[in-house]
Amino acid sequence: MTITYEWRGDIDNGALNALHAEGFGGSVGVVDWRGRLERHSVGWVCAWDRGELVGFVNVAWDGGVHAFLLDTVVATRCRGGGVGTTLVRLAAEGARSAGCHWLHVDFEEHLRAFHLDACGFRATAAGLIAL
Template identity: 70%
Template sequence: MTIEYEWRGDFDNASLNALHADGFGHPVGRTEWRARLERHSLGWVCAWEDGALIGFVNVAWDGGVHAFVLDTVVARHRRTRGVGAELVATAAREARAARCEWLHVDFEERLRSFYVDACGFKETAAGLIAL
């Protein structure tokens, strides 16, 4: 298994919609990912295996020193092999290279060990308002 990680990788919307549906367990959507990412993101990381998109993470930002990990997803058949952790590590390196000082992430309790143990995030106090 040779997996390549690419910062601001060239993907098509159909492939990312299919990966997102597989990874998050919902029907395949029709999101215009490219336009959304170009408008709101510092960058993104694609994981490729044999030309297929098997992983993705979005790195949104505030235009300054704060970057935010969103939509971390790995194809179900490639989970538990370190792909997600490498996606996040690549995102952190690239955010650092862009002079960001902080990389934030919000996650559900079931993902705590991934983000804290596997990726090295530190727990912080945070707030949330459901809209």
């Protein structure tokens, strides 16, 4: 397996919908990822294995200095080999290069070690309202 990474890679909606369904459960959706990314994201990182999309992270932003990681996902067969941490590292580099000063991430408790230990985020106080 040889993984390559690409900042603002060419996204195929079908491939990303399938990867998203694999990573987060549920059926394969029909999300227009290309449109969503162009409207709301400073960038994104794709991970490829011989032309197959095996990892993705979206870097949404506020149009200023704050960027937000969303939809971090790695194909099941590629987990545990550093693909996720590389996606996040490259997302941080891309956001920094775009002029962002802060990279935020929300995560479920079972992902705490990944985000805080493996990726270098630090814990902060935050609030959330379920809408």
